[in-house]
Amino acid sequence: MGKVPAVQRPIVRTFKARFQKEAIAHARAGGHSVIWERPSKARLVFPTPAPGDIHDFGAWAIYDMAMQRWTTPKTGPFRGLSFVWVPRDCHWIVKRRAERDSIHPAPTRAVAFDCTDCAACCRDNEVILLDEDHERLVAGGRADILKKPFARRGSDGRLVLTLMKNGRCHHLxxxxxxxxxxxxxxxxxxxxxxxxxxxYAREDMLGLLDGAPATA
Ligand code: SF4
Ligand code: SF4
Structure with a gap:
């Protein structure tokens, strides 16, 4: 782990609506706040992703719930932050994140996972190949990757990398x-x-909870 540069990841906390001020302070300090307006309605508040930052943790926290867009109010208590209303079928996800992070006291936490010790996201993961990938692979002399047995067309017409029988990517x-x-x-x-x-990939594939073994 020593050679891997650390990143500061947001810590997820849940708040009742009457603690909105504390929830906002947590998000302004870099954390992610789940505010329960009522038991069936949760708002996830996070620092606004910087334009063009493809690695932004707020954006990926949304992508992980199959969402693509967020709201960034220009006025009001959430001004400068961003939020989404968490879909009801994703409530368990934000609850799970907050439960996972309940042992971490600060709004953010430094993590440095060695991907070569992990490879969780290279297993059971259907990687979609975009036009840019197509162009890069052809230019790089690896057009073979765009064909069987390395790629296949899904039922929606998109080209995806195939997996081996054991679930690992062919290229791992x-x-x-x-x-x-x-x-x-x-x-x-x-x-x-x-x-x-x-x-999520590390927890699902390896049973690792932010570096520590998951407990039942
Ligand atoms: S899931 Fe594992 S391999 Fe993938 S980015 Fe995270 S640490 Fe790296
Ligand atoms: S191509 Fe396969 S092995 Fe390489 S990073 Fe992507 S999923 Fe992992």
């Missing part, structure tokens, strides 16, 4: 290094270590 070497690292798909190069998607 035994030492967990990516065999096509220099030309790997955008979905791989943009996936941020320490993001909610990364934490």
């Amino acid at each position: 070497a035994r030492d967990n290094k990516c065999k096509i690292y220099a030309v790997r798909p955008n979905a791989c190069s943009e996936f941020p270590m320490g993001s909610e998607c990364c934490l």
Whole structure:
């Protein structure tokens, strides 16, 4: 872990609506705040993603719930922050994040996971190949990656990387290094270590809860 540069990830906390002020302070300090307006309505508040920052942890916390957009109020108590209303079928996700983070006292936490010790996101993960990937792979002399057995077209017409029978990506070497690292798909190069998607993959695949073994 020593050689991996650390990143500061947001700590997720839940707040009742009457503690909105504290929730806002937590988000302004870099954390993620889940404010329960009522038991069936939760707002996730987070620092506004910087334009063009493809690794922003707030944005990836939203992508992890299959959402793409957020609101950034220009006035009012949330001014300068961003938020989404958490879909009801994702309430368990934000509750789980807050439960995971309840042992961490500060609004953010430094993490440095070695991807070659992990490779959780290179397993059971359907990587979509975009037009940019197509162009890069062809230019890099690896057009073979766009064809069988390495890629297939899904029912929605999108080209995706295929997995081996054991669920590992075809391009994942035994030492967990990516065999096509220099030309790997955008979905791989943009996936941020320490993001909610990364934490979920590690928990789901490896039973690791932010570096510590998960408890039942
Ligand atoms: S899940 Fe996270 S730590 Fe593991 S390989 Fe992917 S980005 Fe790296
Ligand atoms: S292409 Fe490389 S980085 Fe992407 S999932 Fe496969 S092994 Fe992992």
